[in-house]
Amino acid sequence: MTGSDKVDVAIIGGGTAGCAAALELRRRGLSVALFERRTVGSQASGVNYGGVRQQGRDPAELPLSRRSRPIWDRLPALVGHDCEFMATGHLKLAYTPEQMAELEAWSAMAAEQGVETRLMGANALAEAYPGLITNAYGGSLCPTDGQANPRLVAPAFARAARRAGAAIHEHEAVTGATRDAAGFRIETERGTRILAQSLINVAGAWADHVARWFGEFAPIQVLAPNMLVSEPVPYRLPVNIGVCGAGLYVRQIPRGNLIFGGGKGWADREAIRARPLVEVSCQASAQLARTLPWAANAAVIRSWTGIEGYFDDDIPVIGLSETTPGLVHAFGFSGHGFQLGPAIGEIVSELVVEGKTTTPIDAFSIRRFARAGHQAA
Template identity: 50%
Template structure:
């Protein structure tokens, strides 16, 4: 059996599902192929952060545009995915970390963002539940959090209603460029189109390599946990300079937090959290919020994302293959960006370009031996 489309999409996370929706609503015939279930890997297993706070400068234009999209998510896909404007409070635990917050805030002001710096006395008065190790914080009040389990399926549902074909349990087993287009094999079927979008997460590296442009990408499995419901006390989504623990309390009282890495086998694929990183993350969380010391962990989980050496995604046209466009490798902080990445990919396909700056995401950067080490690192979300 053979099916043809205007655009084939490989990967059904937030970016791929969003691309399918944006393309279908503009009249393109779209087929999305997902190896498992929609949103079952990186897009669905993260902390749920919807934040501009702490991002690499290259990502800020994407994040700022996407924050506007999150404000109208229900209009866009029929649900807000439990998005709540909680503010993102990034904490410093030393004078050096406080200086890092100030440095980022100064940079972000050039993009029109103005986090509120909270010093030692004020943070103690405003947040008496923090331990003494917290010496300062930076609050970006318009940031928030959402339920990652809901986002990609909502986009996929809306894409289907707009006319896109979304196929789960369709792992791609062969791909090639033939003539003026692409031919893919998946689940015993053949799919053809002149345009191919690579939104396959960690496996996006394999897609890129199949067309002659390998990317140094590694599997990243976040080590995630959630507590039993506790009395509600912490209204903000919390991060720390360095990103070694991140947490938020939902209205039901559960505290969702993460830190460290689990383990995975991307060939299966399967992933799981590990005891030692879990205990380390628990200890770091208690060091910030002492009242978590007696809380019961009721569930742990992980998934598989793709991590690049500079923690930035690949979001660009292929340098080797006409019609191939990449959007993968979000290195643990792509949940918030999925909706806007899909919009950008649709613009690259249908408009030939986008007004959103993408210079930092070109796949050719990995071939440059003299590229300087980047001082900005975006923590997970």
């Protein structure tokens, strides 16, 4: 791209959200230029745990999560790859009556929104998962949840978007953007200048920088979930597991590796560096051994982490800018935006094209931080 090209929509960020948006906008016939500082899916979207779950979400986020769920089934038709998505179910384990009561309350709320879960006592767990889980008080199974390979998803959306005619620019950071009567004037580190009618800010843990270019403040905290993977062991775990309170989550892929996490590693988003912490990895391994004693001797072969933007209220910013017509934000997914990514692509596209979306997103407005007294610096 040279000179100052014109496009209908520019997208900052090549995670799942940005790549899904690029594809959806092309399906709607708009011209698209997506800019990614590194390679598509190289940040949180590509290094996450791979949990595709509705279970446990904030009630405000559930409609979004429900909208995303069937898209995962359609990936082969949509992007030409199943991204190893499997609807294995998500089982959340309780170890105390209080934790079980929390699962019951969530389950009742979710049922009203059309998400079915199966509450199970200790005997039902033992019957459904013989010899797999010990000492749990009970659990909640969301059978429609599952898991996928995060390495595959954003690149698959990006390839499909490219095939559909989107310009996907990798290794090209956007260094600034302004808006005037003609549209958004966007500049990149390679000196590219483009004029776009709309701008989508899906820049992940860095999206608050983009918001600030337009006088908007979002108090992102940067955290790095600590992840591990074991050597392959015989395949026994047919379900994705989360543990109440302990922060452990674990799944097993068919080739036998156990992928698990819990606690946080270290991240420096300005340097774009993150690493797991040994003591946190040891704690997660000990928790895994307590939860699944049969897995206690599986040797860890790798640990890693990734850079994710969180908000205190644990829900993202999604919606139209409060200051700038044509600007759409979607970021701060607070550790659970992988499952949402495909629906985010559709929702931000609707916001660009129609100025509204059929999914309720009021709770995610960036306005909530202004109300809480935060100011743009």
